[in-house]
Amino acid sequence: MRTLTLKKRASQAARAGRLLLKEQDFVKPPHFEEGDLVQVQDQAGDFLALAYLARQNKGIGWIYSYDRQTKWGQDFFQEVFQVAKDKRQGLFHDDLTTAFRVFNGEGDGLGGLTVDYYAGYLLLQWYSLGIYQNQAAIIEALKTVYPEAIAMEGKNRFKSQAVPHKNERLWGQATDQAIMIKENGINYVTRLADGWMTGIFLDQRLVRDYLMSRLALGKRVLNTFSYTGAFSLAAAMGGALSTTSVDLANRTKELTAEQFAANGIDLGDSHKVYVMDTFDYFAYAKRHDLTYDVIVMDPPSFARNGKQIFKVTEQYPQLVHDALEILSPGGYLICSTNAANYSPKAFQADINQGAKADGHQIKLVESFQLPDDFPVPPLSPESGYLKVKVYQKQK
Template identity: 45%
Template sequence: MNRIRVSRRVEKKLAKGLVLLEASDLTDIELTDQAVEVLSQDGKFLGSAYLSQQNKGIGWFISKEKVRFNQAFFEILFRKAKEARKPYYQDDLTTAFRLFNQEGDGFGGLTVDLYGDYAVFSWYNSFVYQIRKLIINAFKEVFPEVLGAYEKIRFKGLDYESAYVYGEEAPDYFTVLENGVLYQVFMDDGLMTGIFLDQHEVRGSLVDGLAMGKSLLNMFSYTAAFSVAAAMGGASETTSVDLAKRSRELSEAHFQANGLSTDNHRFIVMDVFEYFKYAKRKGLTYDVIVLDPPSFARNKKQTFSVAKDYHKLISQSLGILNQGGIIIASTNAANVSRQKFTEQIDKGFAGRRYQILNQYGLPADFAYNKKDESSNYLKVISMKVSK
């Protein structure tokens, strides 16, 4: 196994519990796609890591011990992860959740999600992809009850995004439960599956009646999972807006799965900023507005970045929000701290007052590195706007 020496600065970073290795940490090292031993400048052993280019960073520090990334190593990690998720296995109202979450469960670059009887592996770099067979074999040992599995490729360089891996093949579409609500999912159609599992506590607040008797506008709605949760929690009507044409068909499927009539639930294929203008023109207003944009988006007219532009969503929402209404502001941008996100929200409110009802980060199944704020990437704040 190759050895790499790191600077005093990087040694201090690792001692603090920060485990993502970045390009600036290893400026003169050309190794990639391999396990390495990490040494201090004076040759002291610091731990085990691997190097591999991915969307964020160039590798992961894994352990302060000498470890080999073999099947036995992953079996230990998977057993710990399974034990930590006992409450989810015991919850009859939820059958979809995360089984293994990167550095939070001891190995950055890998996630595994459970959708009913099926697992989905996500590989975030080519090193993890290269050792995927031993990871999958370890998983089978620890999770024999999983009927079949799929994989998602979340790094550049391969000619496919999604594939069947082992066991029984899942139906093209099937339903999973979350908070007692049925959602239609699909395992082998690009990187998406029909639902973002990290939002299940926020959807839970809607199922529990946050929007009961209220009208809800769901922006960047994807498959309208927030809208279905709100409808099941007694919302009088919902409007779901997304630019993707396919979003309407996928959204309607969630409503049908729960036996909900779509008479009071609308699905609109339109750019969100265009819809704000349209709603204002038509005098449409709402009691609850959900804002969950992608971290970065570009269309023919403009680009949108959470870090710079989220305040525009807030200010536009205030123009069509009923008196005493609620805004649920959400982002999964790891590069935007909770403080920066709050600053964007305050900029959008421009002095108007609001009361925080609840704040959310990642739910318990999305284990994260408690010593690294960016590891807890999800930030959701639900706010009641003062009259």
């Protein structure tokens, strides 16, 4: 096994628990094959950790053990999966929630791989060819730790000519059918093999619960960038007077109707869906004197609408400004982003900028980050990507 040397700051970060390795962390940037196993040391030659190297959007490798005796392979995978499962026993015993993350990459000790649990089905997401090459051993380890598993589906979130497909059935029965899960007592329809997304973003569980239990009752709720309408459904189940869902995707109305129907609710005058651009809807609502008591904004990091390009780090101030124009006095604005490159400081500054443009005043009433089943290791801002702020409009 080769030994590579880390620079002083990277060595300090590694000792403090940071697992991600970037090219600039090394004294001499390494040449490597995907999945190479290496030792890393500090500039004094002292052993730091064992790591595997693989190119991904965050960096070029991950520390996987601080014990030089650790053997990479199925037994190691089984151990980290079991430890992660044991930490989530509270969720496994919660009859009201049957979908959550059971392995969060570096937060659970092995970067480049996440595993989600969907009512007995496991969804694996691979972020590099280096970890994907261990697929057989990882599947066997998961079968041991999850004997109750019905099937495993994979999503390949890396580019490689060797693995051209993005969805892959890994083990068990076919996963192309709809899977009904529960979250906070609400039914959601999910599809594990339907593109990149499944029908629900599991990292927003606490925010949906807050909307349902604390904000929705008797309120008119606008859910922008609504996807399958999960926030809208949470609001409806919390007693919202009405919900309006807005998204550009052509399937939005069909998918939202499906989610509502799974809970015995029909779309109608009280629950509307608009297939259109959010900025266009804000303008439409303003022209027609429509106002809302709660507005949810959870935009994608990047999106394309014809020739128009949306970048969350550039256009959040305008979103906040336009939303506040149609938010009733005393109403609540839920601002969310999952952009890892959008720092909490910049996010806060952009919200303030949007609010001040027309002299609006807002008060922060609640904040959310990733829930406990999405643990983040120390000194790893790239991994703590979710930022949610809830504001009340003062004027």
